[in-house]
Amino acid sequence: AQSVAQPEDQVNVAEGNPLTVKCTYSVSGNPYLFWYVQYPNRGLQFLLKYITGDNLVKGSYGFEAEFNKSQTSFHLKKPSALVSDSALYFCAVRDMGSSASKIIFGSGTRLSIRP
């Protein structure tokens, strides 16, 4: 069965420093991986995805994610954090065992950027 794990409930970073939000996955076959962000009192917003190709994927708001097949990881990164990046971040993987469009979300990581 497909799954994703976000090992950190909370990540704290100072503004201007690089940030990393971790995600590991377990799938059979080639993974389709996603990152979403949720700001307070809002729905989830799609940030970026990896399907195939370059292991470094660029997305919205200056975020990028690195796909690492050997470590089964898909960590979200940003070179310089902003206070406005503070939000809840979800990693997700396509559920290959079900109808094509279902994806499985991780438990979420709360990112807090201090000024």
Place this chain on the structure above:
Amino acid sequence: DAGVIQSPRHEVTEMGQEVTLRCKPISGHNSLFWYRQTMMRGLELLIYFNNNVPIDDSGMPEDRFSAKMPNASFSTLKIQPSEPRDSAVYFCASTLAMGGFEQYFGPGTRLTVT
């Protein structure tokens, strides 16, 4: 593009009342998902549709919950009777099946059952 539209944005009701949540997916999308989010349980998939047909309703908590999708541009999630433990934020999301697979979420309906 208007995005996924949900109504109402907030709903406060008394235990035992019927609640109906509404969703309009993005035009052209043919998969629709209903999720529930709480602090305790996080984000849970309740049910999803492909081409208006329910595919997997294994996440629906009990028979008090039902969902319909009478056409490609409208879906409802109904709770009858409602209970305080149903209090949560309910999200609708849509995507193009066999497309990029990324889902686009609505703003959610915050349901409070007293």
